[in-house]
Amino acid sequence: MPNHAPGxxxxxxxxxxHVHIMTQRRVRGGIKWVRPVAPDYYNLSLDVTTxxxxxxxxxxxxxxxxxxxxxxxxGESEEINKWHQEFxxxxxxxxxxxxxxxxxxxxxxxxxxxxxxxxxxxFKFHPYIQGFxxxxxxxxxxxxxxxxxxxxxxxxxxxxEFYRQPSMVEDTRQLLRRxxxxxxxxxxMLYPDLPLECWPALxxxxxxxxxxxxxxxxxxxxxxxxxxxxxxxxxxYSFRLVFGSDFPMGTLYxxxxxxxxxxxxxxxxxxxxxLMWRTACRIxxxxxxxxxxxxxxxxxxxAQ
Ligand SMILES: [Zn+2]
Numbered sequence: 001m002p003n004h005a006p007g008x009x010x011x012x013x014x015x016x017x018h019v020h021i022m023t024q025r026r027v028r029g030g031i032k033w034v035r036p037v038a039p040d041y042y043n044l045s046l047d048v049t050t051x052x053x054x055x056x057x058x059x060x061x062x063x064x065x066x067x068x069x070x071x072x073x074x075g076e077s078e079e080i081n082k083w084h085q086e087f088x089x090x091x092x093x094x095x096x097x098x099x100x101x102x103x104x105x106x107x108x109x110x111x112x113x114x115x116x117x118x119x120x121x122x123f124k125f126h127p128y129i130q131g132f133x134x135x136x137x138x139x140x141x142x143x144x145x146x147x148x149x150x151x152x153x154x155x156x157x158x159x160x161e162f163y164r165q166p167s168m169v170e171d172t173r174q175l176l177r178r179x180x181x182x183x184x185x186x187x188x189m190l191y192p193d194l195p196l197e198c199w200p201a202l203x204x205x206x207x208x209x210x211x212x213x214x215x216x217x218x219x220x221x222x223x224x225x226x227x228x229x230x231x232x233x234x235x236x237y238s239f240r241l242v243f244g245s246d247f248p249m250g251t252l253y254x255x256x257x258x259x260x261x262x263x264x265x266x267x268x269x270x271x272x273x274x275l276m277w278r279t280a281c282r283i284x285x286x287x288x289x290x291x292x293x294x295x296x297x298x299x300x301x302x303a304q
Contacts, residue, residue, distance in 0.1 A: 008263045009263050010272075011263070011273050011275075011276035012289075012291070013289050015064045015066075015243070015280040017065070017212055017214070017243060017283070018154075018212055018242075018245060018246050018250075019057070019065040019246075019247050020067070020069065020246065020247070020248065021053050021094070022084075023069075024047075024050070027048065030249035031046055031048070031248055031249060038251050038252070040253040041249070043253060044248055044253055048248065053247070054093070057247065058093075059254075062255075064093050065093060066097060066154070066244070067087075067094045067095065067097065069083070069099065070101075070125060070129075071104075072129065074101045074105075075101075075104065077099060077104050077110055080099065081098045081100075081113075081120070082118075084096050084098065085118040085119065089119070095121055095284055096120050097121060097123055097124040097154060098111075098118065098120035098123050099123055099124050100123070101130060101132075102132045102138040102139050103132075107138075107141070111123070111142065111145055111146075121152065121285075121286075122151045122153055122183075122284070123153050123154070124153075124154040125153070125154070125155045125156065126156040127155065128163040128165045134168070134175050143175070144179070146179075146182060152183045152184075152210075152284060153183060153184055154212065155172075155184065155186065155187060156187045157186050157187060157189070158187075158191045158193055158194075158215075158216070159193075167193040168193065172186065176202070176209065180206060182208060183283070184206075185210045185283060186209065186210070186212065187214060188214055189213060191215070191216040191219065191220070192226070196226060196230055200233070203237055209240070210240050210241070210279065211241050211242070213241055213242065214243075217261050218250075218251040218258065218261060219251075221264065222264050234266055234275065235267060238272075239274050241274065242275065243258075243280075245258050262276060
């Protein structure tokens, strides 16, 4: 088990809801890309193997993780989903999310195959890196299908300045209006493009909306200008928030540093357990540890 500061709360389980274990070529590209803004990653070899990545998560006490691997251009989704399916089949801790590209010709087929035959639990998109708008006409049928199926859809949002792209705030609001029953996980919480104070109203309006605090946790740790706002949000909505590290292309490495920030942000055991594993279980509808019935009364049923 990892070492954590004495006197600090410790979650009963750890699910990392934002991990990118991909082909070695893509992992290498990701680490290289993140190093200038996350110097900790100079300490992770560009030649790191899949086994070594998994060993790191294990050392940090991570019992399960959402894994994301998305295509960069049309036509490569099937090959990527196939690699991902085979990886996840050999790694019981992985909870795999498929992906596709708006430019793919056979999107309906990719979705059907991924969710019905390849054991993917949902889909993940990165509109900035994949180069599309979530309101793109080519995605209309795709989101309709996801809404009908009730599968979770994780979308990168936020850090628009870093990506030198327009903010996704209005597009995300519009997506929610169009698909109000979509099980949407807003990765990075549109930070810092949308003030954290705006989330309670949206979470109340859309009961299937969830927030992934990946990277946001780092920028809003206790003592930062937004630290208190994030703490307030956690106090009231931890049952809609998940923890993630973006490993191996996140902010801090080893990722246990992020676990510690989460523990310092949460005021009590219940909110920490929600953030670190309970909400993640509910998003994918899996009672991973057979413990969802206890706790704060936000049971599995609300995520169905
Ligand atoms: Zn990511």
